[in-house]
Amino acid sequence: MIDPAHLVKDFEARFGRTPRCYRAPGRVNLIGEHTDYNDGFVMPIAVDRSTWVAAAPRNDRRLVVHSREYGETIALPLGEAAKQAPAEPPSGQWTDYLRGVAAVLDAPGADMLVASDVPIGAGLSSSAALEIATGYALLDLASDGSGPVATIDLTALALACQRAEHAYVGARCGVMDQMIACHGRAGHAMMLDTRSLACRWLPLPDAIHVIVCNTMVKHRHAAGEYNARRADCEAGVRVLGAHFPHVRALRDATPEQLVAVGGAVPGRVVRRCRHVIGENSRVEEAARALVDGDFTRFGALMGQSHASLRDDYEVSCSELDAMVRIAAGVDGIYGARMTGGGFGGCAIALADADAAAGAAQRIARDYERETGVPPDVWICAAGPGVGACN
DSSP states (O other), X not given: OOOHXXXXXXXHHHHSSOOEEEEEEEEEESSXXXXXXXXXXXXXXXXXXXXXXXXXXXXXXXXXXXXXXXXXXXXXXXSHHHHSOOSSOOOSSTHHXXXXXXXXXXXXXXXXXXXXXXXTTSSSOHHHHHHHHHHHHHHHHHTTTSSGGGTOOHHHHHHXXXXXXXXXXXXXXXXXXXXXXXXXXXXXXXXXXXXXXXXXXXXXXXXXXXXXXXXXXXXXXXXXXXXXXXXXXXXXXXXXXXXXXXXXXXXXXXXXXHHHHGGGSOHHHHXXXXXXXXXXXXXXXXXHHHHHTOHHHHHHHHHHHHHHHHHTSOOOOHHHHHHHHHHHTSTTEEEEXXXXXXXXXXXXXXXXXXXXXXXXXXXXXXXXXXXXXXXXXXXXXXXXXXXXXX
């Protein structure tokens, strides 16, 4: 865990000034994968691991950032030139996120020290946590300490960070990760309509715990596969919309409509669309199950979600499949699935609260025994969204 007091001392030693501290959480998505960029429904929680930023304003138009995790310091020029669309392709480095957020927000100069206990490349949205913590810090510093915390428009910040990721990182992500990093609520899951951005909060009962199961396989969806899945979905929408004019996104389509146009699109595209259409229905049913306290039904929907992601969307991997199978077979587990973009990263399991600690230990033991890789398995709590810490 990050100690903000130590972060402040590190900043003072490096930059010679006293900073303000900010944090934004990572997330796990209980159900609703690859639906957010299809105007669909998602159900994330903000986890109790965060990216932290210590920051202080500069007098010039430069952003100087040191990352603890990467052991690197970068200096980025700001101003009119930086606000233009990037002339060069993304570098694939952590600096793309900072450059994008600073440009989209037209940020003032600042010194920053970044630290994180959100595992990088694990599908827990360390990238959105970095974007939101950085963006929030820059907006706060721009106000000269005149009380901006109450006036920062968190939804506007989420959308700005999404635009930054599209333009400067090259990942055509949905807005789920940024929204939960901004609006996370302790003890609750967010049921988010990604078209209207309307959300309702679903309390997580004390009778259940969420177990995060990191396979330790780094995910790679930003390297092209994520964008390829989105392109497949858009191809399906074009055909569906030609036959059913009300279909503007897969969120609007039914399984029957997909069957009706199936002969006009490649089988791969049909499978992608079938996953998204079915997943949207699963999210809505899972919300009802959570409200009703029907955790067995919720767990079954998690299993269906994983099977669809594995077989139709093809974003799982052998390690994720093994983790889900192992977790689902442990006593006290209602269900399990991969979470995040896929191709590695984490699975999650929904556990009976009384059995969760023992279940987590057995999952870790059995996964290491089968794969030879020690996983990182822990019981997470749903936490709050972005904020200033001093």
